[in-house]
Amino acid sequence: MIEEHFSEGNSVIHRIDPRIRIICAIVYSAIIAVIGNLSVAFIGLGAAIVFITLAQLDAMHLLRRLLVVNVFVLMFWLVLPFSFSGDTILSVGPLNMTQQGVLYTLMLTLKCNAIILINVGLLSTCGMFNVVHALNHLRVPNKLIHLLFFIFRFSHVMHYEYARLTDTLKIRGFRPRTSMHTYRTYGSIIGTLLIRAYERSEQIHRAMVCRGFKGKYWLLDHFVLRRSDVLAATIMAAGAVIIIILQWKTG
Amino acid sequence: MHISEGVVAAPVLVAGAAAAAAGCAVGLRKMDYQNTPKVAVLSSAFFVASLVHIPIGPTSAHLVLNGLVGILLGWITFPAVLVGLLLQAILFQFGGITTLGVNTVVMAVPAIVCYLLYSRIIRSRYAAGAAIGGFFAGATGILLAVILVALSLLSTGEQFTNVARLFLLAHVPVMVIEGIVTAFIILFLRKIKPELLGGDIR
Structure with missing residues (x-):
């Protein structure tokens, strides 16, 4: 369940220095988030599609992710087109679907998908260990980075523990239903998971003390900024500037 | 529960990021290298628990x-919430970078209110007291989070009034289930590992 499908690959995007990918992901997400115009939103989505195409990711995985995201967007489509006053296109009982409402919802949909695609294309392609390493270079507080590293590392362990616990339920013929028994069982399962986590963390702490941990990770490989990275950064920066100018011109 | 990317207005995003940064600064000051592993492994357990689906009716x-x-x-x-949400954004694309601040506030502020309101009653000598405290902690956590989501939508624009209303309504059953499951977890922990509830980590 906790897998990194998108981090494997050898595309143009995968070869860019993770530090540059992270900065670009933040810049592009921020720009697209403040777009207030439908045509600029299309251009934002276009930029995102360029990145995702260059990253050459597995289409099935990508589509599945987008589907989940758009389930949330669907909720907006059920309500927002009817929440604007303006030129009515369609009347359903007391509800009026207006042109303004539809265009606004379309803009939100485009922005949301664009940011998610940027996220997948630039961030998810890095791999968590590279993200942690890169954030370290980008001056994120040390304690936060430790937390990120540990939580990522042990979410796999805890997921394995959880799978073991649910296996014992299956063996005993447990079927989740809407009943107090189900809720009590889940309560106990999660309680057990928390206790195992707590006990495990004590072992980890002792192991770290034994090895003389003083709050610093020693890295064996380092990022190297190559000429191609600088070129990629320049191209992406130029793209960002173009979107900002278009947004500014169209108001 | 989170706010999708590209929906709320820039001032809301900026305010959320600022509040989240301030909260994280306070939180990180309370965390040293001694308790980092405890915080982290428990957060991983919560991260996994948040992937658990519980049946409610159909x-x-x-x-x-x-x-x-x-x-x-x-x-x-x-x-802990900030890191959890960042992981969700990178691994599952639930939410993203621009909403990281707002979504952290949406989850963490109710959590801290619950901590301030209920951590005493949960340590009560009586099981009934602990169960009631647990139920309200679970329900309040969701209720306040839903209210914060609704407020961020409404401060983006009036057009979200109906969306916010629908969102609130949809979460009433979730509130009840969270309350019940949290109460059972509290009862379980106080029987088997009471020191977890005793504020050993924070």
Whole structure:
């Protein structure tokens, strides 16, 4: 369940220095988030599609992710087109679907998908260990980075523990239903998971003390900024500037 | 529960990021290298628990447990939630970078309110007191989070009034289920590992 499908690959995007990918992901997400115009939103989505195409990711995985995201967007489509006053296109009982409402919802949909695609294309392609390493270079507080590293590392362990616990339920013929028994069982399962986590963390702490941990990770490989990275950064920066100018011109 | 990317207005995003940064600063000051492993491994357990789907009638809802997180981690909830959401953004594309601040506030502020309101009653000598405290911690965590989501939508624009109303309504059953499951978790922990509830980590 906790897998990194998108981090494997050898595309143009995968070869860019993770530090540059992270900065670009933040810049592009921020720009697209403040777009207030439908045509600029299309251009934002276009930029995102360029990145995702260059990253050459597995289409099935990508589509599945987008589907989940758009389930949330669907909720907006059920309500927002009817929440604007303006030129009515369609009347359903007391509800009026207006042109303004539809265009606004379309803009939100485009922005949301664009940011998610940027996220997948630039961030998810890095791999968590590279993200942690890169954030370290980008001056994120040390304690936060430790937390990120540990939580990522042990979410796999805890997921394995959880799978073991649910296996014992299956063996005993447990079927989740809407009943107090189900809720009590889940309560106990999660309680057990928390206790195992707590006990495990004590072992980890002792192991770290034994090895003389003083709050610093020693890295064996380092990022190297190559000429191609600088070129990629320049191209992406130029793209960002173009979107900002278009947004500014169209108001 | 989270706010999708590209929906709320820039001022809301900026305010959320600022509040999240302030909360994380407080939380990180309470966390040292001694308790980092405890905070981290428990957060991983919560991360996994939030992927659990629980049946409610014909549908199901996933657990949030932010009330319980607040009770166990206190102010450290802020950095723990931030990291959890960042992981979700990178690994599952639930939410993203621009909404990281707002979504952290949405989850962590209710957690801290629960910590301040209920951590005493949960340590009560009586099982009934602990169960009631647990129920309210679970329900309050969701209720306040839903209200914060609704407020961020409404401060983006009036057009979201109906969306916010629908969102609130849809979460009433989730609130009840969270309350019940949290109460059972609290009862379980106080029997088997009471020191977890005693504020050992925060």
